[in-house]
Amino acid sequence: MRLGTRRLLDRVFTGSGVLATLLMGGALLLLLGPIFIRGWGAMCFVATVEHRRFLLEKFERGNRAAMEEELEAARRARAPVYRLLADFEQQLAEGDAAERARYAEPLRELKKALQALLGPAPGTARPALLRDQYGPTRWDRAQVKLARVLYREEWDYSDPGRSGIRRLKPRAADFAGTPLERLFPYLERNLRSMLLPRRTFYWRFLTDASFDAHCFGGIWPEMLGTFYLTLGAMLLAVPAGVLAAIYLTEYAREHWLLKLLHTCISTLAGVPSIVFGLFGLAFFINTLRVSPSKSVLAGAMTLALLVLPTVIRTAEEAIRAVPQTYKQAALSLGAGRWHAVRTIILPAALPGILTGIVISMGRAAGETAPIIFTAAVSVGKPLTIWQTLSQPTPALSWNIYNLATEHAAVEEVRHVQYGLVLVLVTMVLVLNLLAIVLRACLAQRTRA
Amino acid sequence: MVAALGTGGLLAVTCLSSLAVLFIFYFVARDALPFFRLRGFREFFTSTRWYPTAATPEFGAAAILAGTGIVTAGAIVMAVPLAVVAAVCLSDVLPFAARQVVKPVIEMLAAIPSVAYGFFALVVLAPLLQTHGGRILAVAQWLVGAPLAALFIVVLADGAARRVSDRHRAGARWLIAALSGGVALAALWCGGRALARLHIASGTNALNVALVLGIMVLPTVVSVAEDALQAVGRELREASYALGATRAETIVKAVLPAAAGGVLAAVILGVMRAVGETMVVWMASGNAAQIPRPWYNLLEPVRTLTATIAGDMGEADHVTGSIRYHVLFAMALCLLSFSFAGNLASGWLARRARRKLGG
Numbered sequence: 001m002r003l004g005t006r007r008l009l010d011r012v013f014t015g016s017g018v019l020a021t022l023l024m025g026g027a028l029l030l031l032l033g034p035i036f037i038r039g040w041g042a043m044c045f046v047a048t049v050e051h052r053r054f055l056l057e058k059f060e061r062g063n064r065a066a067m068e069e070e071l072e073a074a075r076r077a078r079a080p081v082y083r084l085l086a087d088f089e090q091q092l093a094e095g096d097a098a099e100r101a102r103y104a105e106p107l108r109e110l111k112k113a114l115q116a117l118l119g120p121a122p123g124t125a126r127p128a129l130l131r132d133q134y135g136p137t138r139w140d141r142a143q144v145k146l147a148r149v150l151y152r153e154e155w156d157y158s159d160p161g162r163s164g165i166r167r168l169k170p171r172a173a174d175f176a177g178t179p180l181e182r183l184f185p186y187l188e189r190n191l192r193s194m195l196l197p198r199r200t201f202y203w204r205f206l207t208d209a210s211f212d213a214h215c216f217g218g219i220w221p222e223m224l225g226t227f228y229l230t231l232g233a234m235l236l237a238v239p240a241g242v243l244a245a246i247y248l249t250e251y252a253r254e255h256w257l258l259k260l261l262h263t264c265i266s267t268l269a270g271v272p273s274i275v276f277g278l279f280g281l282a283f284f285i286n287t288l289r290v291s292p293s294k295s296v297l298a299g300a301m302t303l304a305l306l307v308l309p310t311v312i313r314t315a316e317e318a319i320r321a322v323p324q325t326y327k328q329a330a331l332s333l334g335a336g337r338w339h340a341v342r343t344i345i346l347p348a349a350l351p352g353i354l355t356g357i358v359i360s361m362g363r364a365a366g367e368t369a370p371i372i373f374t375a376a377v378s379v380g381k382p383l384t385i386w387q388t389l390s391q392p393t394p395a396l397s398w399n400i401y402n403l404a405t406e407h408a409a410v411e412e413v414r415h416v417q418y419g420l421v422l423v424l425v426t427m428v429l430v431l432n433l434l435a436i437v438l439r440a441c442l443a444q445r446t447r448a
Numbered sequence: 449m450v451a452a453l454g455t456g457g458l459l460a461v462t463c464l465s466s467l468a469v470l471f472i473f474y475f476v477a478r479d480a481l482p483f484f485r486l487r488g489f490r491e492f493f494t495s496t497r498w499y500p501t502a503a504t505p506e507f508g509a510a511a512i513l514a515g516t517g518i519v520t521a522g523a524i525v526m527a528v529p530l531a532v533v534a535a536v537c538l539s540d541v542l543p544f545a546a547r548q549v550v551k552p553v554i555e556m557l558a559a560i561p562s563v564a565y566g567f568f569a570l571v572v573l574a575p576l577l578q579t580h581g582g583r584i585l586a587v588a589q590w591l592v593g594a595p596l597a598a599l600f601i602v603v604l605a606d607g608a609a610r611r612v613s614d615r616h617r618a619g620a621r622w623l624i625a626a627l628s629g630g631v632a633l634a635a636l637w638c639g640g641r642a643l644a645r646l647h648i649a650s651g652t653n654a655l656n657v658a659l660v661l662g663i664m665v666l667p668t669v670v671s672v673a674e675d676a677l678q679a680v681g682r683e684l685r686e687a688s689y690a691l692g693a694t695r696a697e698t699i700v701k702a703v704l705p706a707a708a709g710g711v712l713a714a715v716i717l718g719v720m721r722a723v724g725e726t727m728v729v730w731m732a733s734g735n736a737a738q739i740p741r742p743w744y745n746l747l748e749p750v751r752t753l754t755a756t757i758a759g760d761m762g763e764a765d766h767v768t769g770s771i772r773y774h775v776l777f778a779m780a781l782c783l784l785s786f787s788f789a790g791n792l793a794s795g796w797l798a799r800r801a802r803r804k805l806g807g
Contacts, residue, residue, distance in 0.1 A: 005606045006694055012599060013696035017537025020530050024670070025553050027663045034572050035564065163649060244465045247458035263795070264466040270717075270791040271472060271784060272724025273562075274754045278761070278780045282475045305472075308465050338454055359559070366561025369726040369754070373761055397563045404567055405731060417567065425564050432559045436552055 032425070039422025042415045043205045048195040049074050050119060051137035051202075054216055059208070070196055077193040078118055080186060085111070085121075088180045106174045109152070113171075117145040117187075118194060130212035131409070137216065138415065139197040146191055150184055205419060213379055214403060214416045222420060224382045225296070225393030226365050226427075229375060232300025232388070233307060233364040238357055240304075241311030245353075248312070249319040250341055269309035273369040276306045280374035296388035299375020299395075306370055307360035314359070318352020319345060351442040355435045362431035366424060368397040378402040396424040473784060480781040483507075483774035492778060498737040498751075500760065500772050507775045513782070514739045515654070515750035519729060520722040522658025522746055523665050528715055530662075531669035535714075536699055538670065539677040540685075558667035562727040569660040569732035574651030581648035581655075581747075586640040593639070597632035601625050648747055652734040655746035660732065661722045669718040676710020676798075677703060679805055709801035713794040720790040723753075724783060730755040753779045 001009075049070055055061040088107075092100050111121075119135035120127055127133055136142040152171050155164040172184040187194075208218030252258045280302030284290050290298050322345050330340035346353075368376075376398035383393050403417045404410065484492070487507060495508025538547055577584065605628070609621040680703050688698040704711070734749020737756075741748070757776045 001603075001606055005602060006697070008602060009599075010694035010696040012595075013699070014537075014541055017533050017541045020534035021537050021542070021550050023530060024534060024550070024557065024666060027666070028553055028557055031560065031565070031568050031663070035568070162647070240461055240465045243458055244462040247455075247462040251455055251458055252462075261462060261466040264469045266795060267788055267791050268466070268469040268472075270720055270724075270787045271469065272720075272726070272754060272787055274724070274726040274757050275472065275476065275780045275784055275787075278479075278757065278777060279472045279475055281761070282479050282777070283471065287475070305468055308468070312465065336451070338451065362559055366559075366563065368561070368563040369758060372758055397561055400563045400567050401727060401731060404570055414571075417571070421564050421567050424561055428559050428561055429556060432552075432555055436555070 035421050035425055038418040042419025043203055044201050046139035046197045047200040048137055048139055048142055048197050050135040054134055074194055074196055077190055082121055084183045113149040117149050131215040142195050214413045219420055221380055221382045221394045222396045222399050225395040228296050228388050229299050229395055230361055230365045233303035236304035237308050237311050241308050242315050244312050245315035245319055246341055249316055265309050265312055273367055276302050276370040277373045291390045294375055294392035295390050296375055296393050299371040302370045302374045303364045307364050310360045311356055314356025315353045318349040322348045351438050355438045358431050358435045362428040366397055366428050396420050476777055476780050476784055479774055479777035483778045511737045511739045512751050512753055512756050516752040518750055519654050519657045523661035523722045526662035527665040531666050532673055535670045535673035535677055538674045554667045554670055565660050565664055566727040566731035569656050569728055573656050577656055578648055578651035582644045582646035586644040589639055589643055593636050601628045604628055652732050653747050654750045657729050657733045660728050665718040665722050668721050669714045672714035672717055673711045676707040680706045709797045713797040716790050716794040720787050726754040726758050730758050753783055
C-alpha cells in the first residue's frame, strides 16, 4: 500500500476510535437529557389553582383566606361558561325533539371535556374518583384538556392498508348558530383567569404520599420502599460478602474447593436478574415461607443474593491490594490471624470494600426484575419497619414500569413517571460518583 | 479451638454465599421439570404457537426463543464494532487524562438502572421511531455507510492500481475511485430513499430494543475488551512499531489477534447481558410472540424469554403448580443454562488468553 494511504488509514482509525468514545458520551447525554429536563418538571412546574386547592384540602397547606379569594376569582371567571351551557340546555328543552336529539351526543361529549378541563360543574354530585373531583393541577395538562374541548378527534380508516389517521374537528362547528358557539372563544381567551396558573416548586413531591394511583401527591411510598429494599439487601449481603472475601483471601488454600467457589461466584454474577426473581418466589416465598406472599423481606433477600458476587469480588480485590508487609508486620508482632485481619487488613482495605458496597447499593436500588414477584406492588402505603417483614411495598423501579405501562391514564401521570426516573437515576449516579471519589482517595493513599 | 471454629464459620458463610447458585439451579430445575415431564421437549423448542391461556393451551416457545435471539443479535451487531473500537481507543489512543474522563462515563452507562433504559425506550425512542423512523434510519445509513464506503474505495483503488504499470498508476487510481465512488453513491442514495419511505407501524419493536440493548451492552464489552487489550503488553506493540507499522496496523494486525480470546470473552459477556435483560424488552419490544417476517425484519414487535417470564408470572403465580407456572420455570432454566455456558466459555477464553500471553 502507498504510504499516503497507510497514513490516511491510520488517521481514520484514530478518528473512529475517538468518535466511538464520543458516541458513548453522546448516548449517555441522549439518555440523561430528557430524564433530567422532564424529571425536573415533576417538581418545578406551572400549577393551577386546582393544585393549590388539593394541597389545602388534603394537607392543610397554604393560606386558607387567600385561597378562598383565589377560588372565588376562578369561580367568577368560570361562571359565564356554565351560564352559556345552562342557557343552551334551557333553549333545547323548549325547542323541538329533533333539535334535542341532534345536540344530545355533542353536548354530552362537550360536558365531559369541560369537566376534564375545569373539574366537576358547580351543583353536580361529587364524583367518586379523586381524579374527577379536581380539574387539571398542571398548566401543561390544562392546555391539552383545552384542546380536547376545542377540537373533537376523528379517525379516518378509509385506507385499510394503514393505521387510522387522526383528524381534529373544531367543536365550535358542531354548535354553529347556537349560543354555545361563543363558549369556545371565551374558553380560549380566559383559561388563565379560570385556572390561575402560577409557577411553583413542589419539592414535597419527594415526601408526599400519593393519591388516586399517583394522579395527585408525591412518591414517598416508593422512596421508602426502595430505601427498605436497598437497606435490607445491604444488611444481608455485606456481612456475608465481606466474611466470604476474608475467607477466600486470607484463609483458604489453593485447592479444588477454592476453584469451585470462584466458579460458583462468577456464575452467580452472570445469572439473569429475572431468574433471581423466580428463585426468590420459588425458594424464599413458596418453600421457606419467610412471608405469606410478597414482602420487603423476601425482596431484600433476593436482592442480597443478586449483589453478593459484586460485594465478594470487590472486597476480595481490596483485601488482596493490601500490601503483604502490613500483614507480616502484624503477625510478627504476635497478633493472631483473625486479630491481624480485624485490626490491620480490614481498615486498610476499607475504602475498596466501601466502593464495592456503594456500587452494589446502586445496583440493588435500581433492579426491577428480582422484586416483581417477591416484593413489589403498584399502590401501597408507606410501611413501618415491622411491616416490612410481611408486607409488599411500592418501589421506585417497579413503579416506573407500572406507571409507564399499566396505569389507566398513562399520559396524565407522565410527570410522575419522569420524576420517579429522575430520582432513581440521580440516586444511582450519586452512589456511583461516591464510588469514584472513594476510589480516587484510595489511589492517592496508595501513591503516598 | 476457637480459631478452628471461627475458620469453620467463615467457610460456612463462604460456601453458603457461593453455593447459592446451586440452590438457584436446583429450585429452578425442580419447578421446570414438571413441564417437560408433562409436555415433553418437542413442542417447547419447535412449535411457534404460544397460547398458554387457550382452552387447549399450547406452549410452543420457538418464537420467543427466536425473539430473544433477534434482539440479542441486533444489539451485538450494533454494539460490538463500536465497543471494540472504543476499547482500542481507550487502551492505545487516548492520553491518560482523557481516559480518566471516559471511564466514569462508561461506569455511568453501566450503572443506570435497566428500568430507566426501558422507560427511555418506551417513552422517548418509541414515539420518535414511529413518527420519524424512516428518516432516522436513512440518516443513520448515510452516516455509517458513507465513511465506510469512502474508506473501502480508497483501499480498493490503491490495491487495484498496484497491478497497473507505473506510468498509468495515478490515472488508474482516480478512475477506479471515481467509478466505485459513483456506484457507492448511487447505492447509498437508493438505500436512503427506500429507508426514508419506510412505514413503521409501531415504535415498540425489535429495532428499538436492539438499539437500547446495544447501549446497555457497551460498557460491559468495552471494559472487558479494554482489559484484554491492555493485557497484551508493550513488547508486542513496540516490536510492531519497530518494524515500521503504523498504529492502526499494529493494533489490527498484532494486538487484536493476540487479544482475540479476551475480546471474544467480552462479546460473550455482552451477549449474556443482552439475553438476560428484562425491563427494556418487556417495556419496549411489543411483546408479540411471533417470528418476524422475514426473520431479520427488526421493525416488527417480538417477545423474549425474560419478558415472557416477567409478564406471565404475575397472572400465573396464583396457581402455583399449574403448567403455566412451570413453563415459565422451563424458560428460566433455558436462560440459566445459557448464562452458565456463556460464563464457562468466557472464563475459559480469558484463562487461555492469560496463559498464552503469560507463557
